[in-house]
Amino acid sequence: MAFFVARRLLYLVPVLIAVSLLTFSIASLLPGDLAYTILGDQATPENVAALRRDMGLDQPIWWRYLSWLGGVLQGDFGRSFRTGQTVLQAVGERLPVSIELMLLAQLGALGIGVPLAIICAARSGGSFDRFMTGTAFGMLSVPTFLSAILLIYFFAVELRWLPATGYVPFAEDPAANLRFMVLPALTLALAEWPSIMRVLRSDMIATLQEDYIALAKAKGLKASRILFVHALKPSSLTLVTITGINIGRLIGGAVIVETVFALPGIGRLLIGAILTRDLIILQGVVLLVGAGFVIMNFIVDLLYAVLDPRIRHGHA
Amino acid sequence: MTGNSLLSVEDVTVNLPTPRGNLRAVDHVDLTVGAGRTLGVVGESGCGKTMLSRAILQLLPKKAKLSGRVMFDRQDLLRLSPEKLRKLRGRSLAVVFQDPMTSLNPVLTIGTQLIETLQEHLELDDAAATRRSVELLAAVGIPAPEQRLAQYPHQLSGGMRQRVAIAIALSCEPKLLIADEPTTALDVTIQAQILDLLAREQRRRHMAMIIITHDLGVVAGRTDEVAVMYAGRVVERAPTPDLFKKMRMPYTEALLAALPRLDAAPHTPLPAISGRPPDPTRPLRGCSFAPRCRYAVARCQAEKPALEAAETSAHQFACFHPIEAHAGADV
Numbered sequence: 001m002a003f004f005v006a007r008r009l010l011y012l013v014p015v016l017i018a019v020s021l022l023t024f025s026i027a028s029l030l031p032g033d034l035a036y037t038i039l040g041d042q043a044t045p046e047n048v049a050a051l052r053r054d055m056g057l058d059q060p061i062w063w064r065y066l067s068w069l070g071g072v073l074q075g076d077f078g079r080s081f082r083t084g085q086t087v088l089q090a091v092g093e094r095l096p097v098s099i100e101l102m103l104l105a106q107l108g109a110l111g112i113g114v115p116l117a118i119i120c121a122a123r124s125g126g127s128f129d130r131f132m133t134g135t136a137f138g139m140l141s142v143p144t145f146l147s148a149i150l151l152i153y154f155f156a157v158e159l160r161w162l163p164a165t166g167y168v169p170f171a172e173d174p175a176a177n178l179r180f181m182v183l184p185a186l187t188l189a190l191a192e193w194p195s196i197m198r199v200l201r202s203d204m205i206a207t208l209q210e211d212y213i214a215l216a217k218a219k220g221l222k223a224s225r226i227l228f229v230h231a232l233k234p235s236s237l238t239l240v241t242i243t244g245i246n247i248g249r250l251i252g253g254a255v256i257v258e259t260v261f262a263l264p265g266i267g268r269l270l271i272g273a274i275l276t277r278d279l280i281i282l283q284g285v286v287l288l289v290g291a292g293f294v295i296m297n298f299i300v301d302l303l304y305a306v307l308d309p310r311i312r313h314g315h316a
Numbered sequence: 317m318t319g320n321s322l323l324s325v326e327d328v329t330v331n332l333p334t335p336r337g338n339l340r341a342v343d344h345v346d347l348t349v350g351a352g353r354t355l356g357v358v359g360e361s362g363c364g365k366t367m368l369s370r371a372i373l374q375l376l377p378k379k380a381k382l383s384g385r386v387m388f389d390r391q392d393l394l395r396l397s398p399e400k401l402r403k404l405r406g407r408s409l410a411v412v413f414q415d416p417m418t419s420l421n422p423v424l425t426i427g428t429q430l431i432e433t434l435q436e437h438l439e440l441d442d443a444a445a446t447r448r449s450v451e452l453l454a455a456v457g458i459p460a461p462e463q464r465l466a467q468y469p470h471q472l473s474g475g476m477r478q479r480v481a482i483a484i485a486l487s488c489e490p491k492l493l494i495a496d497e498p499t500t501a502l503d504v505t506i507q508a509q510i511l512d513l514l515a516r517e518q519r520r521r522h523m524a525m526i527i528i529t530h531d532l533g534v535v536a537g538r539t540d541e542v543a544v545m546y547a548g549r550v551v552e553r554a555p556t557p558d559l560f561k562k563m564r565m566p567y568t569e570a571l572l573a574a575l576p577r578l579d580a581a582p583h584t585p586l587p588a589i590s591g592r593p594p595d596p597t598r599p600l601r602g603c604s605f606a607p608r609c610r611y612a613v614a615r616c617q618a619e620k621p622a623l624e625a626a627e628t629s630a631h632q633f634a635c636f637h638p639i640e641a642h643a644g645a646d647v
Contacts, residue, residue, distance in 0.1 A: 125378075211418040214375055219433045219484065220406030229432075233423045308423055309468040 001305070001312060008301050012294060019290040020072065024065050026286060027279040033057075037277045038081050077284035082276055087284030090269055094253075098265035100170065101188070101257070102250035104181055106243060108189030113196030114239075118227055120197070121204030121235075133201070136194035148187040148260045155183060165262040184261040188254055192246055199242060203235040210234075233307055240307065244300035248293035321348040322524050323372065323492055328384035330367050330376060330548075337597040341367035343548035344384075346623075349492065349524050356535030356556065357528045358571065359545035362593055365528045366414075368545070369496045372526075373411055374401055389491060407437040410490035412514075414497035416477035420469040426453075426480055427465030430487060437488045452483040456513060475506035479513065486517055492524045499534065511538060532572050536560055541630075544568045547594055547604035550623055554631040564626065564638035567605045603635070611637045 027034070035051040036043060052058050056067065071078065077087035116136075120129040156164035162182055170177040207213065208231055216230045253267025266285065273281040305312040330342040342364045349355045357365045370376045372386055374393055386393040388409060393401065413419040421429060430449040434440050440448065446465065453461035456479040469477055478498065485493055495514060499507035515538055518525050527535060535542050535556065542559045544552040544567065552565035563569050573587045591608040594600050603609070606616040615636055623634040 211413055211415060212421040215411070215413060215419045215481070215484075216421070217375055218373055218405050218411045219436065220402045220404065221432060221436055222402070225432070225436075230421050230424070234421070310422060310470045313468075313471065 004305055004312060004314075005302065008298055012298055015294050016291060019294060020069055020287060021065070023283055023287040023290060024068060027283045028061055028064070030279070034279060037279070072287065077287070078280040080273075080278050080281045082278050082281075085281075087281055087288075090281055091266065091285060091288055094264055094266050094269050096170070097167065097263055098251065098253045098258070098267065100177075100181060101184055101254060101263065101265060102247055104185035105188035105192065105250060105254075106247060108185055109192035109196055109246070110243065112189060113193035114200060116193075117197045117200035117204060118232065120201045121208060121231075122223075122227055124201075124205045124208075129201075132197070136197050139190060140194040140198075142190070144187055144191050144254075144256050145260060147190050148183070148257060151183050151187055151190075152260075165260075167263050180261075180263075184254070184257045184263060187257050187260075188250070195242055196239060199238045200235060203238050204231055207231045207235040236307060237304060240300055240303050244296050244303075248296035251292040251296065252289035320350060322351045322353075322389060323347075323349040323526075324385075324387045325368070325372065326385040326387065328368070328371055328382065328386060330364070330371050331381045331383075332367075332377065333379050333381075334597060339596045340548050340599060341380075341596060342371060345545075345548075345550050347543055347550065347553075349526060351491065351524055352518075352522045353541070354518065354525045354527065354539040356539035356542040357526060357545060358530065358532055358535055358542060360530050360571070360589075360593065362596070363545045364548040364596075365530075365545050366496055367548075369411070369494050369526065369528055372494060373405065373409065403437070406433050406490075407488045408491045409494075410485035410488070410492070411494045411496065412478070412481050412485045412498045415501040416469075416474055416481050417501065419481055420477055422469055424468075425465065426467055426469065426472070430465070430480075430484055433484055433487050448487070449483075452487055453480070455517070456480070456483045456486070457509075458483070474502055475510065478502060478506075478510055482510070482513065482517070486521065489521060490523055492526070493518070494526045494528070496528045497530070498527070500530070507534075531575070532568075533575055544571065547600075548596060549604065549634065550632075551605065551635070552633040553623070554633075558628070558631050562631075564631070564633040565605075565635050566609045566611050566637075566639060568633075569639055570608075611639075613637065 033048070033052075034055065035048045035057060039047055039051060056064055059067075068078070075088065079086045080090065083090075116132055120132050123129050152164045155162045163180055164183075167180050168176040213226060213230060216226045221230070251266070253265045253270060255267035255271055257263070258265040258267040259271065266289065270282065270285050270289075272278070273285065325345055325347040328342055328345045329340065332339040332341050345364075345368060347355065347357075347368075357368065359365045367376070367380075371382055372388070372393070374386075374396075376382060382394065384394075388404070391400075391404070393404075396404070420426075427446070427449060430452065431442070431445045434445045434448055438445075449465060450461045453464055458464055458476060458479050464472070464480075469480070472480065478501075482498075493514075498514065499510050502510060511534060514525065514527075517523075527539060529535060532542075537556070539556050542552075542554060542556050543550045544559075544565060546567050552559070552563065552568050554563075559568070563572065567589075570587075570589045574589055576586055589608055594604050594607065600606070600620075602615075602617040602619055603612070603621050606612040609616065613636075619636075621634045621636050623632050625632045626638070
């Protein structure tokens, strides 16, 4: 197992270098001169030249990449030329919001998707299964902005159970924080449970055809033990994969949901950086989010090994 | 017939709906197994022998339709509540499947798979169940049984896995063990070991056994009675010595002739049974073996021979033109 982890960790190095290269090229390959962007169209050529020298923009691209990477490795991701905040400060303020949203959304999506998938697989072809498969297919085609607006309409405007938009930090008032988080998390969960349910259902149905399930029945085991102990674990590899991808994606912020519900998360930081052409923030956030995604995939790989001993022992 | 037998299969028919129409996998089969006795069920692939075993275990696919009666230990398995059936399976009715590569759960340890069976049926605490598991693994000839409990199926060879599957089947001292092609997926050198193990444990535990196989060589000398199946029907049924001394059904003869022989001269062509079994979705009017039978006459195509007893009541066969004077082959 230790060898397995070490080997997977080594794979991370080239991937992270590739992520940093791609991220850096965003800022460098975008049309327009960064100095002009900062100084505005009233800038004199002398001012521009001076700023370019200050920022090292007159250096060759590989040199700029290496000095940026050197800074990153020492924890210096740069500083916004608009707000003066460092990238780490900006991300540090907003990351907890996005992570909380992501966790709640995953809990919701798994909480809806997994039990439904198990019930459907156990009674595949039955009327409940057909109804749920159809519903999941329908839900898959509902865009998040629509379900967000509908949820706001019902729960905030009509029933007045929950606030429509806004945010209170968890540390300040946990109860209020959760009240603000319910609708955005539910919006994301509604978008994600159908895919969770569909992959787990079809994997489970395939697993239930296996000889070892027939043997488990022939051993006289209870139906619940067959489903949860014998069938669920070997069926959950794809489930783990898509959950990992969902988590990785949401670390980068849920742009639409954060915008609709006015949550100060990574997604809105990113949008703001794009709209104001704050390239240092953009580049830093994309790099951190990319790294988060890569590390999430690493965790998924480890989970495979936990779920399937054949992967752990290098047989598959 | 039901009197003192442990298992009696009475007029069992299994129909499977398929896209090509209804498939009659098992066609009016009658069989009995007495306590402690061994029955061999022989036939080529697709003759319905596995479906018959699944019918006895009540493990048929959901869409399959089963008619007839399966009496086991004075209980009608078809009428048993799911809960009573569950308590019976693994406890007094156990099974070993064909392929030990797929019949053990790849993500659970050998120990878990043994202990869960023990704890489901016998009231054992963890320590007692573990002790019993070690004894069982040792009994089926697995070296270092304590270490095996923590291992996963993929860490064991095919023969070892089949021994684990047998240990699981034997764990609760069943009254009947159904071994469905227990050696087909194994190396030839392992086959005899596994069959001997099954025979030894059967004698020791006084349990009844059904060995399902396509290999007449497997049942010879290891069974009390043999039923030969073809196209879903039992076509010949006799005490094992009688069958090998005087087989009456041409199919049985052809099946035996198709066994490769050690004493044959090199490059002797194997007398394979030409043709294929009939399409089970299109039942034949006459004898289902007639199209491949070298003794077939017009009557065989038109009329279905019934399974009837001949000189002794124990030896039954379904043929209008049984083989008369063939001396038994020495297998």
